[in-house]
Amino acid sequence: MLQGDVGDFLYVLTDGKVKVLVAAESGAETMLAIRSRGDLVGEFTLLDSKPRTATARAIGTVTARRVSRADFADFIAAFPAAEDRVFRYVLGKMRESTARHAAERVWGARERLAQGLYDLARKHGAPRSGGVVRIPITQAELGQLAGVAVSTTERVLKEFRLLGIIATRYGATEVRDMDALEMIRFSEEGTQNP
Numbered sequence: 001m002l003q004g005d006v007g008d009f010l011y012v013l014t015d016g017k018v019k020v021l022v023a024a025e026s027g028a029e030t031m032l033a034i035r036s037r038g039d040l041v042g043e044f045t046l047l048d049s050k051p052r053t054a055t056a057r058a059i060g061t062v063t064a065r066r067v068s069r070a071d072f073a074d075f076i077a078a079f080p081a082a083e084d085r086v087f088r089y090v091l092g093k094m095r096e097s098t099a100r101h102a103a104e105r106v107w108g109a110r111e112r113l114a115q116g117l118y119d120l121a122r123k124h125g126a127p128r129s130g131g132v133v134r135i136p137i138t139q140a141e142l143g144q145l146a147g148v149a150v151s152t153t154e155r156v157l158k159e160f161r162l163l164g165i166i167a168t169r170y171g172a173t174e175v176r177d178m179d180a181l182e183m184i185r186f187s188e189e190g191t192q193n194p
Contacts, residue, residue: 001042001056008049008069010042016062017124017136021055031144033096034059034124034137040089046072047090059136104147112146113156114184117166120145121175132167133175139168 001007003023013035020033020041032054035041041056046069067075076083103112117135120142125133137145143153157173160166165181167174175181 010046011064017059109148116146118181
C-alpha cells in the first residue's frame with residue numbers, strides 16, 4: 001500500500017510484519033509503527049474513502065487477507081458485533097498515537113527509546129535463548145518511532161549496549177534485559193507509562 005493511493009480494501013495480516021511509513025513532501029520517510037499478525041492495514045481508507053495516509057512495507061515474507069469494501073460491508077451485516085471491534089481497534093491506534101505524541105513532549109530521549117524498545121519487544125519480538133528478544137528494526141527506525149534524532153538514538157543505544165541491556169545487529173536489535181528497560185521508562189523524567 002502506498003501513501004496517497006485511493007483504495008477500497010484493507011488487509012488483515014495473517015503472518016509476518018509490515019512497517020508503516022509516512023513520507024514528507026521532501027520524500028523523506030519516517031516509520032510510525034510495526035504491524036503484525038491480526039492487525040489491520042489500510043482500514044482508514046476503507047472506512048472514510050480518502051487517500052491512504054501511510055505506506056505499508058513488508059518486513060520479509062507477509063501473508064494477508066485482502067478485504068474489499070463490499071466484503072467488509074457484507075461481513076458487518078452478517079456479524080454486527082464485529083463493527084464495534086473494528087471501531088475499538090481504530091480507537092486503540094489513535095490512543096497509541098496520542099500517547100506517543102504526548103511522550104515526545106514530556107519524556108527525555110532515553111525514556112522514549114526505552115519505552116519503544118520495551119513495547120516492540122513485547123509486541124513484535126522473536127524470543128531467543130536466555131531471555132533475549134530479537135526485534136527486526138534498525139537504530140534509525142527505532143529513533144523515528146520514538147521521535148528521537150539519529151545522533152541521540154545512537155548515543156543512547158550505545159549506553160544501553162554498554163549496560164548490557166541490548167545488543168545491535170545488522171537490521172535488528174536484541175533486547176537482553178527487559179527489566180532494565182522497564183526501570184528506565186519509569187525513571188524520573190518518565191514517571192508515567194504513556
